[in-house]
Amino acid sequence: MKQLISLNISGNEFGDEEAKLISEMKQLTSLDISGNRIGDEGAKYLSEMKQLISLNIGENEIGDEGAKLISETRQLASLNICFTQIGIEEAKLISEMRQLTSLNISDNRICVEGAKWISEMRQLTSLDISGNRIGDEGAKTISEMKQLTSLDISYNRIGDEGAKFISEMKQLISLNIRGNRIGDEGVKYISEMKQLTSLTYKGLN
Structure with missing residues (x-):
């Protein structure tokens, strides 16, 4: 589906392997992948999507390392990282x-x-x-x-x-x-x- 620029795939119990597949969609500029089972590894794949300007990764299991990886995606204009148990650091x-x-x-x-x-x-x-x-x-x-x-x-x-x-x-x-x-x-x-x-x-x- 090379024509897609916006994808909502929330609430599907997807894990890190599915995140890897999604990360290969290099044309996406907006991605909602909230409410899944994505961990640190999945966050790493998503952080490599340098074309994204909007990302919703809320309600996942990304952990501290995953949050760190997402924070390095400097092209994002909009980020939803709710319900991920992140703290002060x-x-x-x-x-x-x-x-x-x-x-x-x-x-x-x-x-x-x-x-x-x-x-x-x-x-x-x-x-x-x-x-x-x-x-x-x-x-x-x-x-x-x-x-x-x-x-x-x-x-x-x-x-x-x-x-x-x-x-x-x-x-x-x-x-x-x-x-x-x-x-x-x-x-x-x-x-x-x-x-x-x-x-x-x-x-x-």
């Missing part, structure tokens, strides 16, 4: 991908220290960092990313203080802050973000 490696404009690193283990590394990615315009337990301190760090227009910071144990920091991100037009520990004061801060065109805050408690 891997977040540091991902933060060095200065060509990325869109990053989904949700539901991992990067915590506050990892959020600090991610906040240095000043070229990002879209960030999903949900489900990483970054708390108010992490929210403060992320709020310094003044170039972001889309942010998902849900399920991160953020309280009223964190909500205040996020409310100062006047460039945001899309915000998901649901599932945090925000009270009435925090909701008031968020409600003052008049520039938002999309807001999700259901489930605040």
Whole structure:
């Protein structure tokens, strides 16, 4: 299928051998291979696809070494690496991908220290960092990313203080802050973000 430039092959229980076969499709520019059983070896094959500009490798078993290999793919503009159990060190490696404009690193283990590394990615315009337990301190760090227009910071144990920091991100037009520990004061801060065109805050408690 030499004419394909975009391929979604998610949720097929593919492993490293299938990843090797997919990596031979040198014409692909967009690949969604999430929800499979790809490990470090498969990540190595995928990292050799130098023509890709968009990659979704979330919900796989790539491990620390796999994350390191993916971080070396410097041509990517969009990366989804959610649910891969990566931590602070891997977040540091991902933060060095200065060509990325869109990053989904949700539901991992990067915590506050990892959020600090991610906040240095000043070229990002879209960030999903949900489900990483970054708390108010992490929210403060992320709020310094003044170039972001889309942010998902849900399920991160953020309280009223964190909500205040996020409310100062006047460039945001899309915000998901649901599932945090925000009270009435925090909701008031968020409600003052008049520039938002999309807001999700259901489930605040």
